[in-house]
Amino acid sequence: MSNQDETVAGEQPFIAHLVELRDRLLRMVIAIIAIFICLFPFANDLYTMLARPLLIHLPEGTSMIATEVASPFLTPFKLSLVLAIFVAIPYILYQLWSFVAPGLYRHEQKMVVPLIVSSTLLFYLGMTFAYFVVFPLVFGFFTSATPEGVEVMTDIARYLDFVLKLFFAFGVAFEVPIAVIIFIWTGMTTADSLREKRPYIIVAAFVLGMLLTPPDVISQTLLALPMWLLFEGGLWASRYFVPARDEKSEEEGGTHNSRSTPDRGREASDDEVMNRYVRSEKGMGDDDWSGQE
Secondary structure (H helix, E strand, C coil): CHHHHHHHHHHHHHHHHHHHHHHHHHHHHHHHHHHHHHHHHHHHHHHHHHHHHHHCCCCCCCCCECCCCCHHHHHHHHHHHHHHHHHCHHHHHHHHHHHHHHHCCHHHHHHHHHHHHHHHHHHHHHHHHHHHHHHHHHHHHHHHCCCCCCCCCCEHHHHHHHHHHHHHHHHHHCCHHHHHHHHHHCCCCCHHHHHHCHHHHHHHHHHHHHHHCCCCHHHHHHHHHHHHHHHHHHHHHHCCCHHHHHHHHHHHHHHHHHHHHHHHHHHHHHHHHHHHHHHHHHCCCHHHHHHHC
């Protein structure tokens, strides 16, 4: 009977965690749906705003087209849904943090909160950089490089997929400082080691830019250069976290040394007891023993 009670007691916390996880996932979904309901009436206006970087570079008399029957409805619908997810990111991260926080130490909680806030801001900053800097340059280059006799009439669904891919790529790329700080703070690497590997990291930034962006040199370069600069920023910001870890290590080392001192004293006292035992067995005094030594 006791074994059954222990099994039930062990299953209850696990079930409670599952119930809490379910509740928080439902809250995330409800938040996304609520934001979507608010955005959907303005779906066409949102798409027009999203397509403006391309529309201003299209030749006069041309426009975007819809090659599928349901595209005029489904494309703005998809945009509203994805935008609702992007807007709900702070709330989603808050729910995830509330679920994980009870299992973290206090110093870990102090570290995670700034990282969550900064990672959210950096993700939004990456999307903003893509819209205001990358899109005008990329679309201006594409439309200017159009061969003679070819009219640019971009499909609205393909344009949305292209833009969302760039948004996601630049949002993730701007998380480089957070990744650098986490790697250094957890001890997986050091700032000096990353500085020594800087040439390889720059090459890796261009490779990631090639993989995450469409096959053109402009968007690849515009993604790789910010990744490199953000990597340098992460190295600079990591200096504010590494000293705290070093001081903690020194305190632990001092505690270890203080604990080892009594052990050495105890070893010395054990040697003294052994010497006294030997003297008593041989019938020697302290003077005779010191003379023999």
